[in-house]
Amino acid sequence: MIRLDRVSKRYPDGTGAVEDLSLDVAEGDLVTLVGPSGCGKTTTMKMVNRLIEPTSGRILINGEDITRRDPVKLRRGIGYVIQSGGLLPHRTVLDNTVTVPSLLRWDRRKAKARGRELLELVGLEPDTYADRYPHQLSGGQRQRVGVARALAADPPVLLMDEPFGAVDPVVRDRLQTEFLRLHAELKKTVLLVTHDIDEAVRMGDRMAVFAPGGRIEQYDTPLAVLGSPANDYVADFVGADRGLKRLAVTPITPDDLEQPPVVRLDDSLTHARETLRAADARWAVVLDAQGDLHGWIDDREPISGSGTVRDRARRMEAWVPADSSLKAAFGMMLQYDAGWIAVVDGGRFLGVLTPQRLHEALRRSVGAEEAGIPPEHVVLETIDSIID
Ligand SMILES: Nc1ncnc2c1ncn2[C@@H]1O[C@H](COP(=O)(O)OP(=O)(O)OP(=O)(O)O)[C@@H](O)[C@H]1O
Numbered sequence: 001m002i003r004l005d006r007v008s009k010r011y012p013d014g015t016g017a018v019e020d021l022s023l024d025v026a027e028g029d030l031v032t033l034v035g036p037s038g039c040g041k042t043t044t045m046k047m048v049n050r051l052i053e054p055t056s057g058r059i060l061i062n063g064e065d066i067t068r069r070d071p072v073k074l075r076r077g078i079g080y081v082i083q084s085g086g087l088l089p090h091r092t093v094l095d096n097t098v099t100v101p102s103l104l105r106w107d108r109r110k111a112k113a114r115g116r117e118l119l120e121l122v123g124l125e126p127d128t129y130a131d132r133y134p135h136q137l138s139g140g141q142r143q144r145v146g147v148a149r150a151l152a153a154d155p156p157v158l159l160m161d162e163p164f165g166a167v168d169p170v171v172r173d174r175l176q177t178e179f180l181r182l183h184a185e186l187k188k189t190v191l192l193v194t195h196d197i198d199e200a201v202r203m204g205d206r207m208a209v210f211a212p213g214g215r216i217e218q219y220d221t222p223l224a225v226l227g228s229p230a231n232d233y234v235a236d237f238v239g240a241d242r243g244l245k246r247l248a249v250t251p252i253t254p255d256d257l258e259q260p261p262v263v264r265l266d267d268s269l270t271h272a273r274e275t276l277r278a279a280d281a282r283w284a285v286v287l288d289a290q291g292d293l294h295g296w297i298d299d300r301e302p303i304s305g306s307g308t309v310r311d312r313a314r315r316m317e318a319w320v321p322a323d324s325s326l327k328a329a330f331g332m333m334l335q336y337d338a339g340w341i342a343v344v345d346g347g348r349f350l351g352v353l354t355p356q357r358l359h360e361a362l363r364r365s366v367g368a369e370e371a372g373i374p375p376e377h378v379v380l381e382t383i384d385s386i387i388d
Helices: 041-048 071-076 093-098 099-102 108-120 139-151 169-187 197-203 222-227 231-237 244-251 269-277 326-335 355-371 381-388
Strands: 002-009 016-025 030-034 056-061 080-081 157-161 191-193 206-211 215-220 262-264 283-287 291-300 319-321 340-343 348-355
Touching: 002 283, 016 041, 030 056, 030 197, 041 056, 041 157, 041 191, 041 326, 071 319, 080 319, 080 381, 093 139, 099 108, 108 139, 139 157, 139 169, 157 326, 191 197, 197 222, 197 231, 197 244, 206 222, 206 231, 215 222, 222 231, 222 244, 222 355, 231 244, 244 326, 244 355, 262 269, 262 326, 269 283, 283 348, 291 381, 319 326, 326 340, 326 348, 326 355, 348 355
Parallel strands: 030 191, 030 206, 080 157, 157 191, 262 283, 319 340
Antiparallel strands: 002 016, 002 056, 206 215, 283 291, 340 348
16 A cells, blocks of 8 residues: 655755665554654655655555655645644634645535534534634644544545644543544554554554664564564563563453353352352352343352342453453453453353463463464463473
């Protein structure tokens, strides 16, 4: 979709910002450009919409050399989001949102309808926000308008320069989550510049790690970059806690789950007691009549009497969906001070994740990356197996 082919940029004052850089971005991928300040990320991005012209090399979008395109027309087909939104202060939110459709001379009514639809899409209620001015918005809201504006003419490509850099960490986290949801839905091809390694890992289908002088030291999936950094520079940049960072991008897999004993709400307490005894367990998961997760029952107080599980079952407060990351599961365990966490698909109970299983899942994921095999084929060495 986007190809940078041996691109270099030397500014007139002699500064070499980008050096012989090649990068292929697949259609629909979100690629993060990450690295310390001054290493050429922004220069690289701005060459894609010709805000900066390369000194040498070629840039292709869908096979077409963009240096042959009229820069103004080219830019109208590429959404561009910059830090703090870059909104025009004297224009309303709606007018800002439809800047590009207006330039493209869309019918005014159609443009406004599109603008309202986009505000809705980025989580800003149009009735409340459409007629406000940028100074009447919070930083996070301005950033949302910036994203809506970039999407207005439905461009296939989005360029985002530190789009979540100007807001506090809580708002940033929310904007990142919302943008990932939006990206999953819209499947734009996105280049996102950031100097925040956590953001690069979380957001990127792939990440390009830049070094000073405008070189890419590694271009791969976040899992691969964290699992096998290409060299000392990348290892240093991603940090000593890269094992922890992997948690955020390692999905839960069925192999990671433990299967505790299961009882139903309408089972008798006698049956529940026998189930626990047979499994030599202290607790069991409780499902409702539809087989959906209800809660759990434990034997901290003896399970006796003639009632049903319903009388003793406790509601489950902490669970995670099956498509969560190990980090989300770990976060839930800490938040609820829980020794295990249920994993569900819709309402359907799949199993539980325990700290030990979580640790094994992480080791499997690292082992898989190092050996280039699927995680389920990794054989984990335990202390026992080493002693044997
Ligand atoms: N117009 C310019 N003229 C001369 N040098 C420039 C110009 N713009 C940028 N540079 C230099 O080019 C290098 C790369 O800058 P660039 O803005 O691409 O880096 P960056 O990685 O995006 O940095 P940051 O994260 O701080 O935004 C830097 O050394 C910068 O000082």
